[in-house]
Amino acid sequence: MxxxxxxxxMLAVLRAGTCFAQAAxxxxxxxxxxxxxxxxxxxxxxxxDTDAGTAEIIAAIDGFEERNSRQIASLSEQDRIVxxxxxxxxxxxxxYEKDGQAKAQHEILGAQREKCESFxxxxxxxxxxxxxxxxxxxxxxxxxxxxxxxxxKYGTSIKPLYEKAxxxxxxxxxxxxxxxxxxxxxxxxAGGSKKKSLDFFERAxxxxxxxxxxxxxxxxxxxxxxxxxxxxxxxxxxxxxxSFCPGSRYLAKIRDANKGGLSLYQxxxxxxxxxxxAK
Numbered sequence: 001m002x003x004x005x006x007x008x009x010m011l012a013v014l015r016a017g018t019c020f021a022q023a024a025x026x027x028x029x030x031x032x033x034x035x036x037x038x039x040x041x042x043x044x045x046x047x048x049d050t051d052a053g054t055a056e057i058i059a060a061i062d063g064f065e066e067r068n069s070r071q072i073a074s075l076s077e078q079d080r081i082v083x084x085x086x087x088x089x090x091x092x093x094x095x096y097e098k099d100g101q102a103k104a105q106h107e108i109l110g111a112q113r114e115k116c117e118s119f120x121x122x123x124x125x126x127x128x129x130x131x132x133x134x135x136x137x138x139x140x141x142x143x144x145x146x147x148x149x150x151x152x153k154y155g156t157s158i159k160p161l162y163e164k165a166x167x168x169x170x171x172x173x174x175x176x177x178x179x180x181x182x183x184x185x186x187x188x189x190a191g192g193s194k195k196k197s198l199d200f201f202e203r204a205x206x207x208x209x210x211x212x213x214x215x216x217x218x219x220x221x222x223x224x225x226x227x228x229x230x231x232x233x234x235x236x237x238x239x240x241x242x243s244f245c246p247g248s249r250y251l252a253k254i255r256d257a258n259k260g261g262l263s264l265y266q267x268x269x270x271x272x273x274x275x276x277x278a279k
Contacts, residue, residue, distance in 0.1 A: 081132065130172045194224065
């Protein structure tokens with residue numbers, strides 16, 4: 001009887017542990033993420049600068065979610081949140097500058113940030129995957145961009161989340177790229193460093209496995225190399241990126257910015273300043 005009670009107790013502990021035992025995304029989720037990143041890359045073939053093009057892009061994102069709705073619903077809660085994070089952020093990328101979208105996008109990001117925070121608080125760091133930490137940081141970063149008060153409130157939480165992601169998976173190309181962007185844009189007082197940014201971008205490119213991962217890693221590294229006046233390698237990386245997505249409008253825009261003497265980062269900062277002045 002005692003032996004039976006011990007077995008029952010052990011089974012109960014094991015079952016309880018499976019609720020938050022996941023520390024990496026499942027193979028099924030990894031395949032969905034790869035498929036979504038391929039979609040992301042191919043969205044750059046469409047014209048996101050026009051209303052018709054944006055509508056086509058949003059329809060493609062919605063179509064991905066609809067086609068994979070049953071599979072996403074069958075994932076663990078943590079992996080569902082990861083997929084939601086990717087999909088929400090991709091819509092945001094194309095909608096946040098559109099008239100009448102700021103309030104709606106801010107609310108969507110805020111609700112998703114709270115969902116990430118709530119799940120993380122219940123599960124604990126040990127149970128969270130690199131993808132969860134990284135996309136939680138991304139959602140928070142996008143959310144706080146609407147308000148100086150939110151920057152002050154959440155800004156210091158971004159880098160630790162990326163660091164936790166990389167502690168889980170040191171060769172996670174997406175996280176390496178995103179922490180590289182953090183170091184690029186962060187002020188020096190918050191640890192910003194273009195030297196560190198370059199190191200993370202190089203590591204992201206070396207760690208990239210799929211065509212979509214290589215596409216984005218090439219782009220982000222190329223633009224910091226452009227600022228460092230390594231024009232030959234910058235051009236070679238952009239050519240390599242185009243081999244993964246021939247006809248990419250995003251790459252054409254980057255090349256135009258470079259011809260004008262600006263990196264992608266400098267172009268976006270200038271555009272943001274002009275938009276604020278216009279408003």
